Amino acid sequence: MTNLNMTVNGKPISIEIEANEYLAAALRYKLGLTGTKIGCDEAECGACTVIVNGTPVDSCIYPALKAQGAEVLTIEGLAQTWAATEPGVATEPGVATEPGVVTEQGVVTEPGSVTTPALHPLQAHFIHQGALQCGYCTPGMLMQSKHLLDHNPNPTTDEIKVALKDTLCRCGAYVAIMNAIQFAAEEMREPNAARQTVIPNLPATKAPLDVIGKPLPRPDAIAKATGAAKYTDDYAFPDMLWGATLRAKFPHAKILKLDVAQAQALPGVRAVLTHHDVPGSKNHGLIYNDWPVLCYDKVRYQGDAVAIVAADTREIAQRALDLIEVAYEPLPVVDNPVDALKPETIIVNDGTGHGNLLKHIHVEKGDIDKGFAEADVIIENEYHSPFYEHAFMEPECSIGRVLENGRIEVICGSQIPYEDRRQIAAALNMEEREVRVRGALIGGGFGGKEDIAAQIHVALLAKATGRPVKMLYSRHESLVSHPKRHATVIRVKTGAKQDGTLVASQATIYGDSGAYASLGDKVMTRAATHAAGPYAVPNVKIDCYAMYTNNPPAGAFRGFGVTQSAFAVESNMDELAHQLNMDPFELRRMNALRIGSTTSTGQVVKESAGLLECIRLVEQEVKRQRDSNLQSPVSKLQSWGFAAAFKNTGLGGGAPDKSAAEVEVFEDGTAEVRSSAAEIGQGLPTVLAMITAEELGLPYENVRVLLSDTDLTPDGGPTTASRQTFVTGNAARYAAKGMREILAETASEYLDAAPAQLTFKDGYVSQNGHKLPFAEIVKRARQENRPTRYLHEYFAPATKPLGVEGDMHFGFSYAAQAALIELDPDTGETHVLKIVTATDIGRALNPLALQGQVEGGIMMCLGNALTEEFIVEKGKVWSDLFAKYKMPSIKHTPEIVSFIVEDEISAGPFGAKGVGEISSIPTTPAITNAIYNACGVRVRRLPVDQDALLLAMRAGKLET
């Protein structure tokens, strides 16, 4: 131990520290300054950036002792650096000012500063521009931005891109981040100048109601911008132990021997558990119970958990893992779904009783042979897509505790808290009521936090030791263990008449679902049902095989299988347009789903189908841009590409899709809305607060949101399938309506009017000029012993299983996108210059949050098309570091022109349907179609391989 003296945020600090402790750990675990986040732990993501003696450093690899005598600035001290330059202002945390009313697109009528005294201008503008979503990268992003502005008070967009190019934001809020930095710079240059707050990238949307439709900042934005926001690893408890997991050594092997005696004997080790110590269900799983809590007979992928340890320190836990003896007998590795289906192949997992076949999904409509017989043109191709990684910035973390009455509490970042509770209780052989799952804030999910990670393990260890146990995955562990986006092989055959009318669409899809089912059969079902694209095709036949292999499990990932099939279908459609010598917009328009169309699964589209309008808007904008660019000769390898897509909102397929929310009102004139539904950065609390405020006539700030605590909040169901705004949004809306009716009954006596005639607005209840404060009504309701809480369990419109006539889904969102790319003919490198997008989401409840989802989806699938690939060879993960998983950074951010189509859906809250996934789906094929238009080579394999592309171009080949 050495004494470390430094100044942190202006305060002198003296702590005892080991030489191998690094600064991020010292700040977080010794000083409790948990605003500094650890994303990759290897200086590859920038989340841990702090400023040491005026220089930004990655504190995750900066030995704490190097800061001896240094001045360290963390996110917690950022605001005071600004307050110090502005004499007289308070430094107590304040509340962000309400940004006022939108008068026209993007302009908010508020003169002067948006900075409250307790916020640095960067923090304030990040909040108001929507530059933070999950918030996990935000502290590092802000510190790096501060350093930029310290040295360059007026940075250009390019300068911002250089400064922030290695500070990653997986929510993809880069456009908003660039705008926020420039507005902050402007305010810092001229703090007292009057100015309007403009949100430049805000799309035009319908006129707002009192609250709904306004670009309000997130309720958790201040906490996220100041470092006060708490994610799981930010919690600590007295006597807490550190847990660690022994992972499989081989992708497929029999366990011959498992000996933990030496590990148990290591001083400081408090528990070493194996499958023998799992008292209840030995397996877990969201749909199929096929995933061992701790492996017993064999291991099926490299990330399989074999044993777990709890120890006094992380070092001891790590050393204990090295002392566990496991003898394996390696088995043949099944590394692709096509081989997995062959009868001679070894069975990896018999989870469904069909060998390696997790599920065969069959979609049939009309007569496929007749359809192709009628076709004048048939296009048939095979497409390949690899595994992809969510790369959420916050690695998985769970804390297990034994509560006083013997119950078990697990704190974690989960997309499905009630499912966690069920699975924890089953494994521990406890009743569900004996388990409490508390959701912390989640640093990104994108589908990757739906399955169990360490939740059961910490519960087991806490129970075994009687002490709190924390497990925080390293990035390596996160990458090798959690489910991925399915790798696919998709063969698509598209038939059309000479005039472009689609007559037949056939597809065979192999999905690599890896070692365990996760949500594999649902994901591949969505891939199959969307495999004819957003078009009305009379004859359809699709066969999809979701297969077990020895690769990492594949499960939910933004797009849910549709990302893969859309790439195949939209590539075929584009090729068809060229064959027929048709405008690609026109071909899509002719065949687009519209009111009265029938989908591949036999569902008649009855309402809310804005695809035609999406296509029209994108076409109009692309043609306008093309025309206006006529003067400047464009390089011959610059080209536009186009694609369209649709995506279901909600679970569908006959699954009861329900969510519950509770609204409680208080005598201080506030309300709280509660539901166990996850906020993963997408903005659920914003939407729930807005809906509740609208229905109760309260100011937005007067509504608090409590999410994801199975003791305190009712079940909101999974955060998946773009469903939360619709389903939990409706639950909150009906709960608030129910609450309002009770309050209206109370108020009607005092205002001498029928309850239905009362107006709830701006915190008052009124009728004919008479009004009472909302708070007063609540007070009187309580005096009258009326309920002040209202719970509503909402059931979405019923759906039908695949193969049964009727509606498989209660709604779809639609999108059209065009990409302008530039291709370097000497190197094969592709850059996306522009994306024009139009998205039909029913109704924009909050245009700011909506735009964040649109831009983030585009950024994610720009990576899907060009840079990302989760490389697995023979079951061995190669992409086991962030540096080896090449997601786009701010430098890849194209110009994004976004249109919103609001074709309302009658059952949706204020007409809204899902947006989380649809925004990302057309991006990949729009880019690859643009590549074809630029160089004449069809991309059949993702991601675009610039070497292969170059070879094909040189050799005059038509595909790669």
Added chain:
Amino acid sequence: MLRLPPFEYHAPRSIEQAVNLYAQFGGAAMFAAGGTDLYPNMKRRQFTPQALIGLNGIDELRGIVQDNGITIRAGTTLSQVASHPILQSQYSALATAANLVSTPQLRAMGTLGGNLCLDTRCNYYNQEFSWRQALGFCMKKDGEICMVAPGSSRCWAVSSTDCAPVVVALDGRVRLVGPRGERVIAASDLYRDDGILYLGKERDELVTEILLPPADGTKSVYLKLRRRDSFDFPILGVAAALRFASNGEIANARIVLGGVGSRPLECVESARLLMGQKLTRELIGAAAEAAWKPARPLDNTDSTHSYRKKMTRVYVARALEALSEK
């Protein structure tokens, strides 16, 4: 989360102290300058030194001094190198290369000396400990064989420093200080064609200074190929330096490649073709063609080796075109 293995940390105040400390540990210590590559590697247990000798507290290792040419002390950070006006104007390839290393945060920590001594890299070597343990260790650390070329008796890990090809192309020299005194060697002699013993200095010698000769009108450029324009290491680096005589003929030429072998690779034939000639489109093509041939990247970094080899020709041509326009 990954933990740094335990070590002692020493913070000497002078070069002499640093070198003496190193000698005391008899090979069990490592020098740590910026540590930007060292610490992540330690977390993955590529290195488990008993002691680290931190060089940040040594004032005499910092600064850029103009003399006959220019002397850059080894502890100067990469951001200082990138933003130095004389380096930017007269040795611009070096400022460019320094500015292309990893991330802004790491350039503020990392030093020129550290970048020149950067550990060689390989897909099999730069992996987390448990990954290497599961697959079997390679000869560069804890193992016996080369995973890239299993029949090979040597290690093929790749020199991935951006600055080394530039310093070699600029005819730089480095000053080494060790327990046996000090010496100055040519920058090209700082490297060996071996993935394990990749440095041509003794382990106990410390790089203290980088000496560049007078620019004397030499124009230089550095181009870097990587998958994304983000923090990735170079999968190809091209440093080119040309001095033109008053009649427009090339009086001196050096082209050095990074990222294609275990050491910076000098394109001798390309330089020979350029000498005494005027830089025409045809000559650029011929020099690029000549540079392409000796480049022998192996399949052990990002992107395919065939692509990296092909890009050698494109990037050398682009480098020379950039110099013809300067």
